[in-house]
Amino acid sequence: MITPLEVVVRLGVAALLGALVGLERERHEWAAGLRTHMLVCVGSALVMLVSMFGFSDVQGAPHVSFDPSRVAAQVVSGIGFLGAGTILFLRQEVIRGLTTAASLWTIAAVGLAVGSGLYVAAAATTTIALVILGLVRPLERRLFRRGELRRLALQVEPGAASLARIEEVLEAAGIGIARIEIQRDQDGGRDSVSLSLSSSIARSELLALADRLRALPGVRAIDL
Structure with missing residues (x-):
């Protein structure tokens, strides 16, 4: 069984990693910024903790059969509703918010990884996400004039x-x-x-x- 200290540590790490990505989105003044990414990451971590340890009292009991991993799986599909709210259809062929929606989906996966104790995977994903959001954008603008x-x-x-x-x-x-x-x-x-x-x-x-x-x-x- 996981200790209370480990629970707090995992939720704190999730908040920190979510804040890193949220700061990048906040810098561009998107509605889904710092607080939204932090909440998504912490919430996903909590769902993973509940999925892994919340049913330990009844798991293995007679006549009880369930798959705790299904709780965490709902985050992957459920985050789509939140991501859809960040997408704006301004006019024909002009859509904004897809990158922010993708960052929310990614940070939800980071939260699941932190909740399961995969700190290295979560940190690596956060780093890669920051590189994509911060460094790839200037390169994309140089190679493609799309959206201007x-x-x-x-x-x-x-x-x-x-x-x-x-x-x-x-x-x-x-x-x-x-x-x-x-x-x-x-x-x-x-x-x-x-x-x-x-x-x-x-x-x-x-x-x-x-x-x-x-x-x-x-x-x-x-x-x-």
């Missing part, structure tokens, strides 16, 4: 702006146009031109592109 600007909205004077000139500027920047939507102003003011781009634009290129588009005849406003 894919739409442009221009306010133009009717009949003064040439869509061909706008397309030339974008093509010169290596950006194609997948779709063009034009909304006419019935009062004779400015038309709205919405461009869906076939590729994303890096933040470092936004200002230069905006200057080139603004210099075109008839373009009065640009919404990035």
Whole structure:
């Protein structure tokens, strides 16, 4: 039977490891931050402790048959409900919160590992998770421009702006146009031109592109 001191130690280690990952998420101001990750990790550790030692009084008794590991198994599936709450569907093709949901699922597994006494596995997983969250992100941004600007909205004077000139500027920047939507102003003011781009634009290129588009005849406003 596990001692009370060992129970406290395991729950404390779970809180510490959960805090490390939670701090990284808190730094980016996500709703699931420090406290959420700590609670998930501690709760998972407690579930594992209950699964391993909570039924020791009746385990092996006549006419009693059960699988204590099923209690811990419910954490793996149950954490999905909490993770789903961190996912935001902002608009078409733009989803935020998947990484935070994955970190919650991972930290739940860390809590289960700590609860079962697998400190090395829990610490190694926490370290790898921090590397993925903190160091892989800059590399991902450098290799993939996914999630950056894919739409442009221009306010133009009717009949003064040439869509061909706008397309030339974008093509010169290596950006194609997948779709063009034009909304006419019935009062004779400015038309709205919405461009869906076939590729994303890096933040470092936004200002230069905006200057080139603004210099075109008839373009009065640009919404990035």
